[in-house]
Structures are given as structure tokens and as C-alpha cells.
Amino acid sequence: MNGTAKHNGHVCPQHILLVEDEQDLAKLIILNLKALNYSVDHATTLKQAMHIIEHKKLDLILMDRMLPDGDGIMLCEQLRQDGKEVPLMLLTAKDSEADVVLGLEAGADDYLVKPFSVLELRARVKALLRRGKAQHEQTQQIEFNSVTINSSTREVTAFNKALTLTAREFDLLLFLAKHPQQVFSRMQLLEAVWGYHYDGYEHTVNSHINRLRNKLSLCSPEHDLVKTVWGVGYKFSPPEVQAH
Template sequence: MNTPHKEATHNPQSILLVEDEQDLSQLVQLNLNALGFRVFHASTLQQASQLMTDTDIDLLLIDRTLPDGDGLMLCQQLRLQGVQLPIVMLTAKDSEADIVLGLESGADDYVTKPFSVLELRARIKARLRFVDKPEDKSLQFNGITINCDTREVIADNTELQLTAREFDLLTFLASHPQQVFSRMQLLEAVWGLNYEGYEHTVNSHINRLRSKLAHRPRLADTVKTVWGVGYKFSPPGKEVHA
């Protein structure tokens, strides 16, 4: 296999790869290094947990079947702790039930083996960039602030705990209030790729996002379903420009 050309980057971002297949690990690391990422590797959940404690990580790329357990365990643990970094599952478990379980456990993306290295690289790059970031870097709606710099959502002076994907999804919808988007349009805009056959990914993330929004009265029912078409963001009040 030819070595990929090195792509220049500044302030390299760090990726933790949790994978126990040596050949696959080397292949993934080679390609991510070529993109300019700093890659840390663990082959067990225990090693991954230690690296997460000792190292600043920008994205977690994790297999499910590991020597000491299921990668979902670490994913769930991180989400319960409020850790919001992007998590991408990389696994041979490819049934629809497994994919939905992974997404509902807090993963932002789910890549099944065998996979295209080019596709994996594109998905990771998409996860590590902001989506449709407004020029003023914040959106404000009647007591609600979506801050794109700090990636925080504040409602009634309380921060809402969202995953990276949930934040991107809410930010994209809120950047286009009252505009209706189909699931495929949301996949292309928020996920950064055309995930043909995986439109249920949007449903899972919309449901998780809504369940969190429902805890704040001002945010409840702001993400609406337009039956037969898609979803839209309905501001809770007149927008106030920053």
C-alpha cells in the first residue's frame, strides 16, 4: 500500500484509537498521521481510560469488541460524566439494532468493518469541524444562548449537557429558524457526508436531543417534526441579535 501524502496542519488535534487488531490499528494510525492528527493508541478499555485521564483528546475512535469488554461501556461512562468530545464507533457489529444501540449510548457516528479508509478519514474530519458556524459565534433566543466558541447551550442560566453531535444538530437547526430540513439534508449538513441507508441516525439524535431539551421549559418543543417532510427549529421567542 502506498503511504498517503502528508497534509499540513496547525495545532494538531489528538485522536485516541481504541482497537486491538494490530494490523488495522497501524493502518488507521498511518492514515490519521498523514492528515496531521496526533494519534494515541490503546488496545483495551483499561488502557483507554488511563489515556483519557492523562491526555487531552479531541476525538475517540473506539472498537466495540475489546479484550476487556464492549467499547459501549466507555462511551456510556464518558457521557454519564458529561464528557462531550466526539465519539466514533469502529466495529464489525453492523446490524441495525447494534447501530441504534451505539448511537443511543452516546456515539456520534458508527462506522462498520470492513470500511474504506478514505471514508473513515472523511468522517473524522467532518466530526472535528464546526457546522455552519454563525459569524457572531452565538445565537440568542429569549433567554437561550447557543455559544459556538465554547460549544455551550445556556437556558435560564443553566447549561444544557449535549454531546458534540447533538450540539451540531441543534446549532444547524437554530441557525435556520422555521426552515424545514429533511433527514437526508440534515445528514449532509451536520454529518458532512451522504450516509445513504442510515437516515435513522437523524431520528435517534433528534429523539435524544428532544429528551434533553424537554428538561428546560423554554426549550421544550423547539425542535418540531413536520410530518412527511422533516424537522425545523421554532424559536421560543423573538430572536435577539448578539
């Protein structure tokens, strides 16, 4: 069943906030989300969005970047700084790689460039909501010699240092760590971690891998936990099996 989740035995629609000031586009998106049985709130400004976020429990936020009272990236950054991990997808006409990286670094889980197809929007929304649901259901801790990853608290400790990761960086590290020494292509990671399979989005994986590596290297520069296998992809190499 699309768009529903069980709470205390009752089936409740998953709740999405759309922040979009283009009325025609907003109507189209809302129509499609409601067709999938999602509950939708609509805001046209950052101020309206913040009010809804503060007063309602949300399963997903879809946010335009260029809004009347500012850039959606500012709200994205604020939410992550406040510790709110609700999945967030940016919707924008800004399509340069620099803009995509800026959005991802701000803490967005996905970045969809306008104009987009309704089918692609639906697929990505479903993928983000599936991942969010799975995160709540899983309680697991992965431990290596000097690295601990807790999927319940979403905390990572590497070489006795706490690591601050975005939601997507955490998901990427968790997936790789569940399959130590196994090599995954960028497309495999895109499908497994992002939940969709589209050519041309491999640079999204590269950007996240690079930022994840940079953060891990701050904990222990001499350990390369996420290794590149040239011409193939990436793998997680636990510290106890690395050559010294």
C-alpha cells in the same frame, strides 16, 4: 493542510487515539491516519485507553466496541459523564439499528460499521475534526424568548432549565437554531452536522432528533421547538413565533 492545527503560532499535528485490538486492522488505520499527517496513539484495551486519555490532549478518539476488557461503550459513557467532549467514533461489527442507537445514546459522535472502506473512514475522521475545530473557534450566543444556546460554553437553557445534551445533539440544535423556521431534509442535516453525505444513514438523524425532542420536552412539554415537516424534514420553531 491535512491533520494539523496552529497552537501559539506553531503548526502541530492533530492527535488521534485509536482503541482497537485487531492488530491488522489497527495497522491499516494507523497507516492511513499518519498519511494524513495525524499523530496517532494506539491502545488495545480500555485500561490502556483510559491511561492515554488522562495524560494526553486528544482531538479525536476512534474506539472499537468489543475489547478484551470490556465494551467501548462503557468508556464512551464514562467520558461523557466526566464532562470530556472530545469527539468519539465507535468502530464495530455490530450493525443493527439498536446497536447504533445504543452507541449514539452513550455519547458517541459517530458510528462506523465494520467492514468499512478506508475512504469512508478518512472522510468521517476529517469531518469530526473539522467540527471540533470550528467549535473551538466560534464564540456565539443565540437567544430566543425562552431559549439560550451558547456555542462557546456549549450550554443550553430552555425555559429556565439547563439542558444536558451530547456533543452531537448540541451541534444539531445549534445548526437548526441558526436557521429558525428553515426546513432541512435528513440528508441536508447529515451533511451539515455530521459532515458527510451517505445514503442509508438517515436513521442516525432520526435517532438524534427524537432524543433532542425528548430532552426539550422535559423543559417545556407544551412547546415543540423541533418540528417535523412531513415528507420533507425538520425545522426549529422558536417559542415566540409558535401558536398558542
